[in-house]
Amino acid sequence: MRAINVKKITSVIARLFQEACYHLPEDVLDSLKQAREVEESPVGREVLDRMLENTDVSAEGEFPLCQDTGMAVVFLELGQEAHIIGGDLHKAINEGVRQGYHEGYLRKSIVRQPFSARINTKDNTPAIIHTDIVLGDRLKISVMPKGGGGENMSRLAMLYPAQGRQGIIDFVVKTVDAAGGNPCPPIIIGIGIGGTAEKTLMLAKKALLRKVGQPHPDGEVAELEKEVLKRVNKLGIGPMGYGGRITALAVHAEVIPAHIASLPAAVNLQCWCARHKEAII
Amino acid sequence: MVKKITLPLTDETLKDLKAGDEVLLTGVIYAGRDAAHKRIVEALDQGKSLPFDIRGQTIYFTGPSPSRPEQPTGSAGPTTSGRMDSYSPRLIAEGLKGMIGKGMRSSAVRKAMKEHKAVYFGAIGGAGALISKSIKKSEVIAYEELGAEALRRLEVEDLPVTVVNDIYGGDLYQQGKARYRIA
Numbered sequence: 001m002r003a004i005n006v007k008k009i010t011s012v013i014a015r016l017f018q019e020a021c022y023h024l025p026e027d028v029l030d031s032l033k034q035a036r037e038v039e040e041s042p043v044g045r046e047v048l049d050r051m052l053e054n055t056d057v058s059a060e061g062e063f064p065l066c067q068d069t070g071m072a073v074v075f076l077e078l079g080q081e082a083h084i085i086g087g088d089l090h091k092a093i094n095e096g097v098r099q100g101y102h103e104g105y106l107r108k109s110i111v112r113q114p115f116s117a118r119i120n121t122k123d124n125t126p127a128i129i130h131t132d133i134v135l136g137d138r139l140k141i142s143v144m145p146k147g148g149g150g151e152n153m154s155r156l157a158m159l160y161p162a163q164g165r166q167g168i169i170d171f172v173v174k175t176v177d178a179a180g181g182n183p184c185p186p187i188i189i190g191i192g193i194g195g196t197a198e199k200t201l202m203l204a205k206k207a208l209l210r211k212v213g214q215p216h217p218d219g220e221v222a223e224l225e226k227e228v229l230k231r232v233n234k235l236g237i238g239p240m241g242y243g244g245r246i247t248a249l250a251v252h253a254e255v256i257p258a259h260i261a262s263l264p265a266a267v268n269l270q271c272w273c274a275r276h277k278e279a280i281i
Numbered sequence: 282m283v284k285k286i287t288l289p290l291t292d293e294t295l296k297d298l299k300a301g302d303e304v305l306l307t308g309v310i311y312a313g314r315d316a317a318h319k320r321i322v323e324a325l326d327q328g329k330s331l332p333f334d335i336r337g338q339t340i341y342f343t344g345p346s347p348s349r350p351e352q353p354t355g356s357a358g359p360t361t362s363g364r365m366d367s368y369s370p371r372l373i374a375e376g377l378k379g380m381i382g383k384g385m386r387s388s389a390v391r392k393a394m395k396e397h398k399a400v401y402f403g404a405i406g407g408a409g410a411l412i413s414k415s416i417k418k419s420e421v422i423a424y425e426e427l428g429a430e431a432l433r434r435l436e437v438e439d440l441p442v443t444v445v446n447d448i449y450g451g452d453l454y455q456q457g458k459a460r461y462r463i464a
Binding site for chain 1: 301303316343344345346347348349355356357358360361363383384385403405406407408409410411412413414427428429430441443453454456457458459460461462463464
């Protein structure tokens with residue numbers, strides 16, 4: 001057994017959230033630059049220029065890219081031969097969020113009793129923590145500061161099996177069309193297919209962590225991703241919804257088996273400011 | 282061509298603005314989100330005075346990130362305007378002339394803008410660091426306990442925005458989408 005102290009986890013979480021909020025991953029930047037090359041709408045190109053300029057201002061000045069520094073979503077891949085010592089894992093993660101958001105001048109955007117009083121917790125906790133137990137003795141931490149604009153446009157559809165592939169494509173395209181400029185396009189579209197209601201939503205979110213535009217290893221799924229992207233980019237929504245060719249940068253789908261009665265599908269939208277950061281302890 | 286506008290907005294200025302125009306705003310604006318809007322409308326319902334005279338003013342839908350000691354503001358991009366749709370028609374009727382945000386507005390808001398001569402500007406979502414460079418001064422003027430959602434008075438210089446809804450019923454989202462949509 002390899003021991004991992006929670007103190008280490010706290011400091012890694014604090015650092016990752018700050019870095020994620022100031023610097024976009026290289027693959028996201030490349031994808032935006034590519035979009036700038038092919039966008040036909042002059043207003044759309046102007047918007048993409050401003051977005052790219054923003055990434056420079058942010059990186060230089062340690063200014064959050066976006067004031068919405070999100071709900072703190074944390075994905076853990078915990079090796080089954082690793083042993084967490086020194087305290088409570090979830091408390092350590094929340095402490096990391098507390099420290100990172102305070103030190104990094106990140107916005108505290110979480111309210112408790114969301115259906116009534118909506119009182120700000122003032123430290124951006126609690127984090128949303130998803131844990132997978134995997135082989136090995138390492139701990140992989142992926143953080144995703146997830147803004148409200150894209151998240152509010154998430155949708156779940158419990159389709160009939162007869163609706164099949166076409167049903168999924170139509171559902172995703174309809175969801176993106178209805179969202180318009182709200183989720184800050186050009187977006188990345190996460191799609192979950194199969195499993196149960198909650199699992200397919202999880203898949204849609206996890207799909208967003210994939211390198212932008214990297215196709216699914218299964219050719220049939222990759223074809224589906226390609227077709228959805230093509231249809232979505234015919235909608236005309238464009239950067240920030242001002243009209244244009246590039247409504248989405250990429251479509252990432254994840255698929256698992258489903259019940260004989262079901263074809264669950266979920267969409268999780270990611271704004272162009274696709275912030276996430278990983279570390280392995 | 283980019284139009285430079287000095288705030289507050291006047292009926293004369295609004296006449297020249299069309300959906301799709303790029304504009305640089307200079308002057309005073311107020312920043313507030315859902316929670317601040319809720320309180321403003323509650324104050325109006327109770328006949329209480331507002332923290333600022335809303336007539337002729339512009340509200341920016343934003344909740345900035347905390348500012349570092351040496352900076353006037355943190356990151357300050359727009360939030361989704363649709364969440365303010367249930368409050369905006371009331372404020373427009375009270376004399377609000379401009380709104381800045383992102384994303385589409387309801388038909389009720391669009392109707393109120395046309396009827397009372399007000400406009401809606403779009404700012405680039407996610408570009409909060411860049412936009413913050415145009416904000417020279419920021420102070421909380423009410424509802425401090427709301428934290429990021431407090432009501433703020435901002436002094437801005439050349440704040441870059443795009444006209445989405447003009448006083449004639451023009452809508453950039455509809456026009457832009459129609460132009461580039463492939464059926």
